[in-house]
Amino acid sequence: MSKIFSMLHSFFVILVVVQLSTTILSSCKKVVKNDFLIDKSLSTKVGDITANIKVDTLNFKECYGGQNISQYYAFNDKPYKNGKSHLKEYFVENLNQENFKSFNGLIRIRFIVNCKGETGRYRIHAMNWKYEKQELKIKQKSSIITCLNSYGDFKLLSNNEFPQNYYFYIILKIEEGLIQELLP
Secondary structure, eight states: OHHHHHHHHHHHHHHHHHHHHHHHHHHHHHHHIIIIITOTTSOSSTTOOOOOTTTSOTTOOOGGGGOSOEEGGGSSSOSBSSOHHHHHHHHHHHSOGGGGTTOOEEEEEEEEEOTTSOEEEEEEEEEOTTOOEEOOOHHHHHHHHHHHHHHOOBOOOEETTEEOOEEEEEEEEEETTEEEEEEO
C-alpha cells in the first residue's frame, strides 16, 4: 500500500511541475508577443530616421506617407545627377568653409531624398582623426544644411517607374577647414 501511495505521490508531483512549467512558459510567450513582436513604435529597419520636431524642418515631407524608404544602393542608379565630383565642387564653392577653419576630421551627414528630389531629416556626426566624437557648432551644422538644401541636384531614383524616397549620406573629409574629399 505504501508503494502505491508513493507512486501516486510522485505522479502528482510530476503533474504539478508540468502544469507550473506550462503556465510559466505560456505567460512568457505572451509577454514577448505583446511587448516586442507587435510593438509599432519600433523602427522597421536599422537606421530609420524618425522625424524630430526639435531639429527637422516642418516643410520637408516624404512621399507615400514615408513608408518603405530604401537605401540609395538598392537602386541600379547613382543618386548624383552630375556625378560625385560635381557635388564636391558644389560643397567647396558653397559651403561657408570659414566656419570650419579649426576643424580637422570627418563629418558624416545622413539624410532622406524624397520622390521630388528634396532633402531633409539631416543627421550630422563629426569625429576627429582618432575617430573621437566632435561637437559641431550650430553655425557649422546650419552651413551644411543650407548647402544641401540648395544643391537640388539629386536624382529621382525609381522602383517600378515611380520615384521613391531614399536614404543617402555623404562624408566630408576636412583638414584645416578645407574640404579635401567627399565620400562615398
